Amino acid sequence: AQKVTQAQTEISVVEKEDVTLDCVYETRDTTYYLFWYKQPPSGELVFLIRRNSFDEQNEISGRYSWNFQKSTSSFNFTITASQVVDSAVYFCALSEVLIIQGAQKLVFGQGTRLTINP
Amino acid sequence: SQTIHQWPATLVQPVGSPLSLECTVEGTSNPNLYWYRQAAGRGLQLLFYSVGIGQISSEVPQNLSASRPQDRQFILSSKKLLLSDSGFYLCAWISRENYEQYFGPGTRLTVT
Numbered sequence: 056a057q058k059v060t061q062a063q064t065e066i067s068v069v070e071k072e073d074v075t076l077d078c079v080y081e082t083r084d085t086t087y088y089l090f091w092y093k094q095p096p097s098g099e100l101v102f103l104i105r106r107n108s109f110d111e112q113n114e115i116s117g118r119y120s121w122n123f124q125k126s127t128s129s130f131n132f133t134i135t136a137s138q139v140v141d142s143a144v145y146f147c148a149l150s151e152v153l154i155i156q157g158a159q160k161l162v163f164g165q166g167t168r169l170t171i172n173p
Numbered sequence: 174s175q176t177i178h179q180w181p182a183t184l185v186q187p188v189g190s191p192l193s194l195e196c197t198v199e200g201t202s203n204p205n206l207y208w209y210r211q212a213a214g215r216g217l218q219l220l221f222y223s224v225g226i227g228q229i230s231s232e233v234p235q236n237l238s239a240s241r242p243q244d245r246q247f248i249l250s251s252k253k254l255l256l257s258d259s260g261f262y263l264c265a266w267i268s269r270e271n272y273e274q275y276f277g278p279g280t281r282l283t284v285t
Contacts, residue, residue, distance in 0.1 A: 088272060090274070092276075097278075098261055099276060100217075100263065100265075102276075146216060158222055159272055160219055161207075164216055165215060
């Protein structure tokens with residue numbers, strides 16, 4: 056069965072510090088997708104990134120960067136020079152693709168609550 | 174652009190009462206639709222998904238049911254709510270072009 060583990064329940068840092076959120080996954084599929092979502096206090100989930108299992112290149116988007124390492128089944132998320140607006144719960148997710156139906160089911164980690172203090 | 178609506182935004186219901194949460198999607202056709210539940214302080218659990226009108230797949234046995242009467246409408250229901258049904262319910266759809274999943278604003282349900 057697929058599983059996503061976010062071992063860090065809560066992280067608190069001071070503004071401008073760099074912070075890394077860990078994500079470790081388990082799957083028997085050879086084709087899968089990994090995601091990160093941000094959930095601000097309003098509750099709505101905001102899509103951040105999707106990465107497929109064949110693309111291990113690291114990605115950078117502004118202050119955000121992601122490190123995908125298939126050898127360790129990890130997909131870690133780093134925020135550089137954190138800001139108060141980055142405070143939120145962050146979820147890592149893994150998808151199983153049902154080819155016949157074309158449906159995709161996401162398995163979520165428990166989330167990491169990130170607090171950036173001014 | 175695609176938009177996903179959910180209502181109501183918040184709901185307080187007594188135990189044993191019925192439930193109906195609605196989700197509609199605009200700007201796309203034949204989407205795969207999903208219902209997730211997030212219990213307080215926890216991750217998201219997939220409840221149901223649908224690949225077309227009248228087609229519902231249930232992920233976990235529970236007190237809830239889902240229906241898809243129209244292409245872009247997905248309804249979550251219960252005949253009798255339990256205290257354990259409290260949570261934050263999120264509807265989502267998947268783009269068949271890039272497989273990105275987008276979520277609605279959610280409904281916060283409190284069963285008293």
